[in-house]
Amino acid sequence: MNQKTNNPPAIRPTISLENTAFESIRTGGNFYIDKSDFIRQWWENQDFATLITRPRRFGKSLNLNMLECFFSEKYNGRSDLFAGLSIWKEEKYRGIQGTYPVISFSFADIKGRDFDTAREAICQVILDLYTQFSFLKESDRLCPEEKEYFAMVSSGMSDAVAAVAIKRLSMCLNHHYGKKALIFLDEYDTPLQEAYMYGYWDALTGFVRGLFNSTFKTNPYLERALLTGITRVSKESIFSDLNNLTVITTTSCQYADCFGFTEDEVFQALKQYGMEEKMEEIQAWYNGFSFGDKRDIYNPWSITCFLKEKKLKPYWANTSSNQLIGKLLRQSSVELKIVLEDLLDGKKFETEIDEEIVFEQLERKKRAIWSLLLACGYLKVAEVHFEENTGRYQYVLAVTDREVKMLFEDMVEGWFSDENVPYNEFIKALLVNDVDYMNEYINRVSQAIFSTFDTGKNPFDAAANPERFYHGFVLGLIVELEGKYRISSNRESGFGRYDVMLEPMDKNENAYILEFKVFNPRKERKLEDTVLSALNQIQEKDYDRELLARGIDPGKIYHYGFAFQGKNVLIG
Numbered sequence: 001m002n003q004k005t006n007n008p009p010a011i012r013p014t015i016s017l018e019n020t021a022f023e024s025i026r027t028g029g030n031f032y033i034d035k036s037d038f039i040r041q042w043w044e045n046q047d048f049a050t051l052i053t054r055p056r057r058f059g060k061s062l063n064l065n066m067l068e069c070f071f072s073e074k075y076n077g078r079s080d081l082f083a084g085l086s087i088w089k090e091e092k093y094r095g096i097q098g099t100y101p102v103i104s105f106s107f108a109d110i111k112g113r114d115f116d117t118a119r120e121a122i123c124q125v126i127l128d129l130y131t132q133f134s135f136l137k138e139s140d141r142l143c144p145e146e147k148e149y150f151a152m153v154s155s156g157m158s159d160a161v162a163a164v165a166i167k168r169l170s171m172c173l174n175h176h177y178g179k180k181a182l183i184f185l186d187e188y189d190t191p192l193q194e195a196y197m198y199g200y201w202d203a204l205t206g207f208v209r210g211l212f213n214s215t216f217k218t219n220p221y222l223e224r225a226l227l228t229g230i231t232r233v234s235k236e237s238i239f240s241d242l243n244n245l246t247v248i249t250t251t252s253c254q255y256a257d258c259f260g261f262t263e264d265e266v267f268q269a270l271k272q273y274g275m276e277e278k279m280e281e282i283q284a285w286y287n288g289f290s291f292g293d294k295r296d297i298y299n300p301w302s303i304t305c306f307l308k309e310k311k312l313k314p315y316w317a318n319t320s321s322n323q324l325i326g327k328l329l330r331q332s333s334v335e336l337k338i339v340l341e342d343l344l345d346g347k348k349f350e351t352e353i354d355e356e357i358v359f360e361q362l363e364r365k366k367r368a369i370w371s372l373l374l375a376c377g378y379l380k381v382a383e384v385h386f387e388e389n390t391g392r393y394q395y396v397l398a399v400t401d402r403e404v405k406m407l408f409e410d411m412v413e414g415w416f417s418d419e420n421v422p423y424n425e426f427i428k429a430l431l432v433n434d435v436d437y438m439n440e441y442i443n444r445v446s447q448a449i450f451s452t453f454d455t456g457k458n459p460f461d462a463a464a465n466p467e468r469f470y471h472g473f474v475l476g477l478i479v480e481l482e483g484k485y486r487i488s489s490n491r492e493s494g495f496g497r498y499d500v501m502l503e504p505m506d507k508n509e510n511a512y513i514l515e516f517k518v519f520n521p522r523k524e525r526k527l528e529d530t531v532l533s534a535l536n537q538i539q540e541k542d543y544d545r546e547l548l549a550r551g552i553d554p555g556k557i558y559h560y561g562f563a564f565q566g567k568n569v570l571i572g
Contacts, residue, residue: 013032013272015031015307016028020061020062022068022069023069023075023078025062026080026082031269031307033300035258035259036070036082036085036088039070039087040090040093041254042067042226042255045246045254046224049224049227049242049245049246050224050247051232051245051246052227053229053250054228054230054259055230056230056377058260058299058301059259059260060187060228061108064228065104067184068184069081071096071100072104072182073099074098075097076098076099077098082097100181100223101181102182103166103183104183105125105126105128105184105185106125107122107125107187107189107190111190111194113194114200118194118200119207122162122191122208122211124155126166127153127155130165133169134150136150136172136173137150139172141176142175142176146175149172159207162207162210163210163213164214166214167215167221169181170219170221173221180221180222181221182222182224183224185226185228188227189231191208192233192238192359193324193359196362205237205238209238209240216242216245217241217244231357231372231376232249233357234357235356237359249375250290250374251353251384251395253293256291256294257291257294259300260291260297261303262294262297263296265298266282266298269307273307275310278306285402286302286401286402287401288404289401290382299401302314314403316403325373325378328372332369335366337489340408341487341489343397344399346398346399349397349398350394351397352393352394352395353370353395354371357371373397374395377404378399379398379399380398380400380401383396425441426441431510442571443569481502484509485504486502487502487503488500488503499516500513500514502514503550503552504552507550507552508556511556512557512559513544513557513559513560514560515537515538515543515560515561517530517531517533517534517537517562517564518564519563519564519565527568528570530561530565534563535559535560538559538561544557
């Protein structure tokens with residue numbers, strides 16, 4: 001008689017979300033995918049100062065903390081943290097673990113809305129470093145003058161003291177340990193993004209430039225440095241003096257598999273948790289990031305959240321982190337919004353990109369916005385072409401994955417989420433052709449949110465391109481009517497280019513053509529004249545042609561002219 005053997009279930013590591021402390025993860029037996037080969041790669045590259053950019057929640061903070069645990073004298077003798085990992089297989093690396101003074105800090109929490117607040121927060125970070133190393137004040141290897149500098153460092157210290165504070169600290173560590181320091185800075189660009197958002201860019205970049213120059217350029221006590229962030233801020237902004245900086249962006253092949261999870265790593269993780277049958281669904285939701293020549297990189301935050309919750313949903317969405325992107329897209333040109341519509345529809349877009357993000361150009365240079373979207377992980381590189389005649393690379397971009405597509409849609413929907421804006425009611429009125437209600441609701445919408453969609457000095461002047469709002473409105477329609485209508489805007493049909501067309505997926509439903517006109521007092525006496533001009537244009541340019549060609553009954557095609565004068569709207 002055969003006897004069944006009941007094997008005990010495999011012990012699966014606990015998933016500790018939001019934990020970027022390498023020591024805690026390793027000693028707690030938490031879920032961890034081995035990225036320790038990053039230590040070897042970085043060390044053997046021998047670059048003096050390295051900046052690595054990756055989207056948010058891609059393991060930057062954890063990897064930087066891993067480096068600190070590996071090199072810092074604080075962790076000398078902690079072989080338990082690295083036993084079983086790839087880095088521990090090489091004897092030479094076992095010999096350098098815990099042998100360097102390390103200065104490690106982060107700008108992740110510096111999000112002040114004015115310069116004074118941001119400056120004070122940076123000074124506080126520096127003060128915290130001095131507190132961490134306060135034991136140096138008792139060192140017999142430091143001279144009195146070096147020890148006295150500790151008293152000069154405070155949250156209200158002068159620019160001159162702040163600029164050289166980390167350099168002076170590395171000098172003290174060098175004299176105490178007899179070795180130059182390693183300096184790690186995480187999320188270096190967070191305060192810079194905030195400065196751009198809230199209008200104190202020049203003041204903060206001036207302050208940071210002095211700090212970075214002293215810390216990373218003219219610092220004879222620095223062995224090597226590593227900075228991480230989301231964006232590669234232009235050299236002219238803060239790195240003008242750092243000729244020794246090696247920059248690794250999302251298009252670089254170096255460290256391509258050190259941040260994020262590879263497809264094999266994801267499959268092994270799913271297998272470990274008994275969910276390997278979910279691989280196909282996981283691919284559809286979270287695969288799509290590309291770094292250098294690696295095309296199948298997965299969002300590590302989404303994967304770990306899925307392993308913990310076992311539900312497919314957009315874990316990466318974090319509205320506070322999307323604030324800058326949302327602002328730029330909301331205020332962008334009509335042309336950019338049209339491209340975004342195509343991207344959300346699964347199409348691709350070819351463009352040059354600027355690896356250096358010039359924040360001052362974001363609102364006026366389309367290429368800068370695409371570069372930012374790529375750096376932040378909202379777009380991916382599908383193909384790269386080298387144009388011999390121009391000597392430039394052309395990048396074919398696409399929306400990263402399903403999760404990011406949903407994030408975009410939620411972002412657009414949020415533009416119209418004000419509870420006082422009866423946006424949904426306007427859509428209902430449109431679909432039942434109730435012109436009176438359409439007028440009532442669109443005017444309430446316009447009064448509530450029109451001004452947020454235009455960056456012009458005269459937002460209601462035709463020259464300031466007020467169509468920005470209405471094409472933002474179209475993107476809102478995409479979210480609201482997705483699956484029921486095919487939405488297109490500013491496309492050719494007949495003898496011209498219509499503003500908006502709503503083509504029903506069901507040929508028995510109504511179709512709509514919307515034409516926008518801004519009131520012109522030189523040609524029109526009242527808004528009713530503007531509406532009539534819009535309707536006449538639909539007829540004269542034969543905008544129906546595209547719908548008719550697709551089998552839509554002419555009796556089911558509705559024309560609407562939208563006339564705008566300031567915040568006043570008339571629909572007819």
